[in-house]
Amino acid sequence: MTIVEPFWVEVPRDVVRVSGPDAISYLQGQISQDVEALVEGASAWSFVLQPQGKVDAWFRVTRTGGVPGVGGSPGADAVLLDVDRGFGDAMVSRLERFKLRTKADFEPLPGWRCIAVRGTPDPAFRHERGPEHALVTESGWGVVEGFDVLGPEPVPPQGVREGTVEQYEALRIECGVPAMGKELTERTIPAESGVVERSVSFTKGCYTGQELVARIDSRGGNVPRRLRGLVLDGDDVPDTGTPLTIEGTQVGAVTSAVRSSRLDAVIALAYVKRDVDVPTGGEVAGRVARIEALPLLRSGA
Numbered sequence: 189m190t191i192v193e194p195f196w197v198e199v200p201r202d203v204v205r206v207s208g209p210d211a212i213s214y215l216q217g218q219i220s221q222d223v224e225a226l227v228e229g230a231s232a233w234s235f236v237l238q239p240q241g242k243v244d245a246w247f248r249v250t251r252t253g254g255v256p257g258v259g260g261s262p263g264a265d266a267v268l269l270d271v272d273r274g275f276g277d278a279m280v281s282r283l284e285r286f287k288l289r290t291k292a293d294f295e296p297l298p299g300w301r302c303i304a305v306r307g308t309p310d311p312a313f314r315h316e317r318g319p320e321h322a323l324v325t326e327s328g329w330g331v332v333e334g335f336d337v338l339g340p341e342p343v344p345p346q347g348v349r350e351g352t353v354e355q356y357e358a359l360r361i362e363c364g365v366p367a368m369g370k371e372l373t374e375r376t377i378p379a380e381s382g383v384v385e386r387s388v389s390f391t392k393g394c395y396t397g398q399e400l401v402a403r404i405d406s407r408g409g410n411v412p413r414r415l416r417g418l419v420l421d422g423d424d425v426p427d428t429g430t431p432l433t434i435e436g437t438q439v440g441a442v443t444s445a446v447r448s449s450r451l452d453a454v455i456a457l458a459y460v461k462r463d464v465d466v467p468t469g470g471e472v473a474g475r476v477a478r479i480e481a482l483p484l485l486r487s488g489a
Contacts, residue, residue, distance in 0.1 A: 189331060189332065189333050190331045190332050190485045190486065191307075192306060192307035192332050192333075192359065192450075192485075193307055194305065194306065194307035194308040194348045194349070195305075195306060195307060195348065195349055195350065195351030195355060196303055196304065196305045196306075196344040196345070196348050196349075196350055196351060197303070197304055197350065197351045197352060197353060197355065197356045198301060198302065198303050198304075199302050199303075199304045199336075199353070199356060200272070200273030200274075200302070201270045201271065201272065201273055201300075201301075201302040201336075201338070202270065202271050202272070202273055202274070202275060202276025202277075202279075202296070203268060203269070203270045203276070203296070203297040203300040203302075203338060204268070204269045204270075204271075204276055204279070204280055204294055204295065204296050204297065205252075205266060205267075205268055205269075205294075205295045205297055206266065206267050206268075206269060206283075206292060206293070206294055206295075207265065207266040207267075207292070207293055207295070208265065208290075208291045208292040208293050209265060209291045209292075210265075210290045210291040210292045211265045211266060211267060211291075211292040211293075212224055212265045212267070214287065214290050214292045215249070215267065215283075215292075216392065216393070216395070217393075217394065217395055217396070218236060218283055218286065218395055218396055219234045219235065219236050219249065219283075219395060220234050220235040220236075220237065220378070220387055220388040220389065220395060220397075220398070220401065221233070221234030221235075221249055221387060221388070221389055221392075222389035222391070222392035223249060223251065223267065224392070225389070225392070226249070226250075226251035226267075227251060228251050228252065229250075229251065229252070230250070230251055231248050231249060231250035231251070231325040231326060232248070232249060232328075232386070232387075233246065233247070233248055233249075233328050233383065233386050233387040234246070234247060234248070234249050234387055234388075235378050235387055235388065235397075236279060236282055236283060236396075236397075237378070237395075237396060237397025237398075237400075237401070238374070238396075238397055239396055239397055240397065240400065241377070241378070241397040241398075241399060241400025241401055242374060242375060242376060242377060242378075242397075242400075243372050243373065243374065243376040243377075243378060243381075244278070244279070244282045244374065245271055245275055245278065245279040245282065245368065245372075246271070246366065246368060246372050246381075246383070246387065247269050247270060247271035247275075247279060248269070248270050248271075248325060248328070249267055249268070249269055250267060250268045250269075250270075250323060250325050250338075251266075251267050252266050252267060252268055252323065268297075268323060268338065270302065270336075270338060271368065272367055272368040272369065274368075274369070275368045275369070276296060277296075280294045280296065286396070297340075299340050300338060300339060300340055301338075301339070301340070301341075301342055302336055302337070302338050302342065303336065303337040303342040303343070303344050304327065304334065304336050304356060305327075305334055305335050305336070305337070305344065305345060305348060306327065306329070306332055306333070306334040306351075306356070306359055307332065307333060307334065307348075308333055308334070308345075308348065309333045309334075309335065322337045322338060322339030322341070322342045322343070323337070323338045323339060324336070324337055324338075325338065328386055329359075329360075329363045329365055330363055330364075330365075330386075330483060331363060331483050331485050331486070332359065332363055332485065354446060354447075355449075357444070357446050358446045358447070358448040358449070358450065358455065359450075359485075360444075361417070361444055361445075361446055361448070361455050361456065361457055361484070362417075362448060362450065362451065362455065362483060362484045362485045363482075363483045363484075363485060364382055364415065364417060364457070364482025364483045364484070365383075366381045366382070366383060366415060366457070367444065370428070370443045370444045370457075371415060371443045371444065371457055371459075377400065377404070377411055377412075378400075378401055379401070379404045379405070379409050379411045380411045380412075380413055380414055380415060380459060381415050382414065382415045382482055384401070384405075384409075388401055390402070390405060410462065411462065412461070412462060413440065413459040413460060413461050413462055414459065414460060414462055415443075415457060415458075415459055415460075415482060416440070416457070416458055416459070416460040416464075416466060416479050416480065416481065416482065417455065417456070417457060417479075417480045417481070417482050417483070417484040418432065418442070418445075418455060418456040418457070418458055418470075418472065418477045418478065418479060418480070419451065419453050419454075419455055419477070419478040419480065419484070420445075420453065420454040420455070420456065420472055420475050420476070420477045420478075421453075421475045421476040421477075422454065422475050423447065423454065424454070424473075424475075425445045425446060425447060425454055426442050426445050426454075426456060426472050426473055426475075427442070427445075428442055428443060428444065428445070429441050429442065430442045430445075430472055430473055431472070431473075432458050432460065432470050432471070432472055432477060432479070433470060433471050433472075434464065434468070434469075434470045434471070439460055439461045439464050439470065440458040440459050440460040440461060440464075441458060441459070442456045442457070442458050442472060443456075443457045443458055443459065444456060444457045445457075450485075451484065455484060456472070456477075457482075458479075460479060464479065466479050466480055466481045467479060467480045467481070
């Protein structure tokens with residue numbers, strides 16, 4: 189794991205409770221993750237896809253069951269879905285599209301908030317707070333330890349300093365974590381984003397949009413472009429959509445960018461054509477840009 193000084197920050201997330209006798213079986217046929225395999229309290233990242241296999245939403249699914257104040261009555265089949273703020277309604281609309289004669293209710297939880305803690309694992313905090321206070325879930329950010337606290341009144345762990353949204357965004361880019369509306373849109377093929385391994389079960393059976401995901405996997409994961417990291421000269425942060433070029437030919441475009449105090453550089457994410465080997469050099473708005481594989485932070489750094 190990469191060493192990061194622990195911090196917390198409140199991040200905007202939309203949270204939805206899915207409950208009812210058919211909640212688990214219905215989601216099992218709609219999303220890419222194996223919901224039935226999750227034990228109560230466990231979480232995993234998942235896609236819900238268009239029938240053609242492109243991304244409608246990337247979100248976290250947590251099996252809550254009858255956790256008081258979270259999953260309803262004891263023994264209930266219930267899960268929580270949380271997604272980047274502003275995409276909850278679209279996620280629910282898509283998930284309800286094929287719900288015919290199905291006993292599963294989708295309930296947005298507008299009063300819920302999310303505190304993201306990075307740079308420290310969660311077991312001690314989970315024990316201190318208990319599930320009656322909030323739902324504690326792993327962040328799934330790979331090389332950096334962390335967890336999220338979801339609830340109506342989430343509380344950060346004692347002894348961890350408050351960070352900034354800019355600090356959180358820099359770490360997100362350094363870890364290569366895609367965001368809805370930036371790296372993930374209705375045009376995105378899941379395998380391009382670099383998170384299929386943590387978001388897709390290849391053993392669970394059929395779900396909507398599975399065909400494209402399975403076909404790409406069977407062919408070695410070859411896709412037209414891949415999400416890459418950029419490290420730029422200079423101090424100006426490029427706008428989203430700024431072209432990335434190599435010898436005058438566009439090979440990609442910036443999707444997110446920020447200044448990283450940790451790397452003492454401007455960093456960005458961009459989808460880059462698959463025939464571009466990394467690491468290599470390019471240009472963004474006339475500035476030298478080093479194109480690298482993700483994550484930009486290396487394990488153990």
